[in-house]
Amino acid sequence: MNISSEDIRLSYDTAEILKGVSLQAGNKEFxxxxxxxxxxxxxxxxxxxxxxxxxGGCVYLDGAPLNSLSxxxxxxxxxxxxxxxxxxxxxxVREVVLMGRSPHKRAMERDNARDYAIVEExxxxxxxxxxxxxxxxxxxxxxxxxxxxxxxxxxxxxxxILDEPTxxxxxxxxxxxxxxxxxxxxxxxAAIHDxxxxxxxxxxxxxxERGKIAGxxxxxxxxTREMIQKIYHVDSEIVKDSRGRTHILFI
Amino acid sequence: MEKQEVSNxxxxxxxxxxxxxxxxxxxxxxxxxxxxxxxxGNADISLKDVYSVVGCExxxxxxxxxxxxxxxxxxxxxxxxxxxxLALAVGMxxxxxxxxxxxxxxxxxxxxxxxxVSSGASLGATFAIMLGVGSFxxxxxxxxxxFVGAMITSFLVMAxxxxxxxxxxxxxxxxxTAVSSVCSAFSSFIIFIVNDNNATAEVMRWTMGSLSGAxxxxxxxxxxxxxxxxxxxxxxxxxxxxxxxxxxVSITLGTNLHKNRTVYLILSSVxxxxxxxxxxxIGFVGLVIPHVIRILFGTDHKRLIPLSALLGSIFLIWxxxxxxxxxxxxxxxxxxxxxxxxxxxxxxxxxxxxYGFGGGRS
Numbered sequence: 001m002n003i004s005s006e007d008i009r010l011s012y013d014t015a016e017i018l019k020g021v022s023l024q025a026g027n028k029e030f031x032x033x034x035x036x037x038x039x040x041x042x043x044x045x046x047x048x049x050x051x052x053x054x055x056g057g058c059v060y061l062d063g064a065p066l067n068s069l070s071x072x073x074x075x076x077x078x079x080x081x082x083x084x085x086x087x088x089x090x091x092x093v094r095e096v097v098l099m100g101r102s103p104h105k106r107a108m109e110r111d112n113a114r115d116y117a118i119v120e121e122x123x124x125x126x127x128x129x130x131x132x133x134x135x136x137x138x139x140x141x142x143x144x145x146x147x148x149x150x151x152x153x154x155x156x157x158x159x160x161i162l163d164e165p166t167x168x169x170x171x172x173x174x175x176x177x178x179x180x181x182x183x184x185x186x187x188x189x190a191a192i193h194d195x196x197x198x199x200x201x202x203x204x205x206x207x208x209e210r211g212k213i214a215g216x217x218x219x220x221x222x223x224t225r226e227m228i229q230k231i232y233h234v235d236s237e238i239v240k241d242s243r244g245r246t247h248i249l250f251i
Numbered sequence: 252m253e254k255q256e257v258s259n260x261x262x263x264x265x266x267x268x269x270x271x272x273x274x275x276x277x278x279x280x281x282x283x284x285x286x287x288x289x290x291x292g293n294a295d296i297s298l299k300d301v302y303s304v305v306g307c308e309x310x311x312x313x314x315x316x317x318x319x320x321x322x323x324x325x326x327x328x329x330x331x332x333x334x335x336x337l338a339l340a341v342g343m344x345x346x347x348x349x350x351x352x353x354x355x356x357x358x359x360x361x362x363x364x365x366x367x368v369s370s371g372a373s374l375g376a377t378f379a380i381m382l383g384v385g386s387f388x389x390x391x392x393x394x395x396x397x398f399v400g401a402m403i404t405s406f407l408v409m410a411x412x413x414x415x416x417x418x419x420x421x422x423x424x425x426x427x428t429a430v431s432s433v434c435s436a437f438s439s440f441i442i443f444i445v446n447d448n449n450a451t452a453e454v455m456r457w458t459m460g461s462l463s464g465a466x467x468x469x470x471x472x473x474x475x476x477x478x479x480x481x482x483x484x485x486x487x488x489x490x491x492x493x494x495x496x497x498x499x500v501s502i503t504l505g506t507n508l509h510k511n512r513t514v515y516l517i518l519s520s521v522x523x524x525x526x527x528x529x530x531x532x533i534g535f536v537g538l539v540i541p542h543v544i545r546i547l548f549g550t551d552h553k554r555l556i557p558l559s560a561l562l563g564s565i566f567l568i569w570x571x572x573x574x575x576x577x578x579x580x581x582x583x584x585x586x587x588x589x590x591x592x593x594x595x596x597x598x599x600x601x602x603x604x605x606y607g608f609g610g611g612r613s
Contacts, residue, residue: 102506
């Protein structure tokens with residue numbers, strides 16, 4: 001599925017956060033969004049998953065303007081894993097994942113055997129089957145994010161948005177989560193902080209700087225010394241390893 | 252892996268059948284509680300007579316027709332029975348309201364009493380009783396005014412708590428306390444100014460909470476209202492679950508809760524209005540009962556709502572029985588009794604860190 005944004009603008013009071021951002025992700029493409037803190041990555045993604053409504057511009061899912069879809073319809077096409085997931089209440093892991101089925105449910109419809117099967121399958125994909133009856137709040141950060149990913153999988157959407165899902169996770173769990181995502185057969189748009197991780201997983205990268213796209217392309221083309229100097233104001237050295245992958249060393 | 256799945260399915264079936272079993276047990280317990288509660292009271296009436304009256308009125312058995320009138324009939328059927336029914340309705344209503352308000356504010360410390368909604372209902376009722384405000388609304392105008400008061404305060408508390416950024420538990424409870432104080436002060440002011448002894452006694456009865464004014468006319472209005480609202484909330488379990496995850500997550504899961512929240516606030520105001528109209532201010536039921544159910548059965552509203560409704564009714568029926576028999580020749584206001592149990596529980600919940608007061612560990 002294609003997802004694209006066209007000329008997205010958003011201002012808080014007088015501060016313009018997004019100054020006309022257009023990007024697009026093709027079918028089954030893994031698109032990364034990088035940029036310094038405050039560049040508008042999260043704001044842009046929030047516009048795409050409808051938590052914020054942009055002041056101008058439009059988001060399209062397979063050509064359909066997002067505003068023409070109901071929330072249920074958009075939640076059947078696009079699932080989200082975001083950074084903050086803390087609950088005051090104790091849900092079991094299975095209950096949390098089961099909520100991923102709600103966009104597929106009519107008002108009074110009950111959860112059926114198929115929903116439960118989908119939940120089990122999603123838990124298995126993220127390697128959390130053994131935790132199904134555990135209390136969500138007793139899990140570690142990495143485990144919680146995997147459960148949230150399972151919830152997104154239970155939505156069975158052709159598109160997945162990752163809003164810095166690996167914040168607060170150590171390198172093991174960052175890699176683990178993104179590797180699971182990489183095996184999925186879906187379009188992915190992910191805001192990623194760590195440039196090396198972005199280089200590892202993305203098919204294409206957009207660079208966001210102060211609410212504008214400052215560059216885009218394959219990781220090897222975008223992640224250059226000059227670009228990193230310009231955007232992040234740090235010196236770096238770009239190394240290709242034996243497999244031809246890009247690594248960034250900060251000096 | 253397959254084994255894992257089978258065992259998961261098994262635990263699922265186990266959970267579901269356990270839930271159904273407990274639901275049936277609680278429903279049976281509720282019926283038994285009603286039947287037992289009508290045997291308690293000041294008048295000395297034998298069990299046989301009590302149940303003969305029930306047999307006559309409920310089952311319409313010809314055999315007991317001699318009990319269709321007389322003082323025994325009146326005490327059991329016109330005084331005790333409606334009172335127990337009202338206790339059932341109020342207990343159910345307050346518990347369900349507690350559950351819903353906790354979902355709305357995403358914090359297990361919410362309760363109609365703590366958020367000031369009960370005080371608002373009480374103020375509305377005071378206006379009606381003391382000043383006759385709203386008397387054009389018909390026979391149940393006191394109840395309607397209580398509902399109006401409850402609704403205004405619930406929206407007011409939400410609005411105050413949302414000022415200057417998102418509401419958190421601390422702000423909500425402060426806003427609730429503040430609004431509650433204002434309402435109580437106003438009620439007292441009206442009582443003081445009007446200075447009508449009968450009405451003052453009536454309002455006093457309300458602020459302390461009592462079911463002693465129960466009659467069938469009131470029970471016949473309040474029980475259906477509470478039952479219907481409870482059933483509506485039960486059908487909303489999915490949205491209530493999503494509410495706990497927050498607005499952003501619910502949007503990504505396909506539900507915009509903005510409208511739901513308003514509707515739920517109005518519905519719960521209906522319940523609180525009805526409960527306050529029936530029994531005055533009874534605090535903490537909506538706090539303690541859902542908490543107990545959550546410990547035992549988790550947070551899923553599919554289970555939480557019906558179980559809390561049943562346990563709440565049973566609890567209030569017995570609290571009312573206790574308030575009738577604890578003191579000799581006098582009745583203890585049930586509100587006082589319940590607060591004596593509920594307030595310490597509230598303090599306990601407040602202190603327990605794991606409950607993330609105001610956003611907690613995040």
